[in-house]
Amino acid sequence: MRRTISALALAGAALFSAASPAVAQDPIHVSAHASFDTVSPGGFQSGECAVENTSGERLLVVLSPSVTYADGEVQRFRLNQPPTVLGPGEAFILSVAFAVPEDAAPGTATFTCEARAVGAGGGGFTQTATDTFEVT
Numbered sequence: 001m002r003r004t005i006s007a008l009a010l011a012g013a014a015l016f017s018a019a020s021p022a023v024a025q026d027p028i029h030v031s032a033h034a035s036f037d038t039v040s041p042g043g044f045q046s047g048e049c050a051v052e053n054t055s056g057e058r059l060l061v062v063l064s065p066s067v068t069y070a071d072g073e074v075q076r077f078r079l080n081q082p083p084t085v086l087g088p089g090e091a092f093i094l095s096v097a098f099a100v101p102e103d104a105a106p107g108t109a110t111f112t113c114e115a116r117a118v119g120a121g122g123g124g125f126t127q128t129a130t131d132t133f134e135v136t
Contacts, residue, residue, distance in 0.1 A: 114127075
């Protein structure tokens, strides 16, 4: 069974500008963070997806967060937001608060942030970052 949740009311975002663009071969750098180390089924968790534009060009970035539970069930979040525009050296953090399903399998769950840079500067480059938490 696939789980999809609308994160419109649960998602918050922030845009930051770094002092100077990071030097990197990839056009973006992505990181993920789950707020709590352990969560009970039916409890609440939050996660953050951070993406930094490490290219020298403006990029459009599409974020796709999800959670995969120990039994392989995937909880996807549909965000009601257009692609994010990031200038060179800018970063964006998306925070998603969500309920862990009552029937979530105990064990290690993986919060995943997938970011895709679209447009000429990004060329469709995709990078994924993960963080884990325990369902107890």
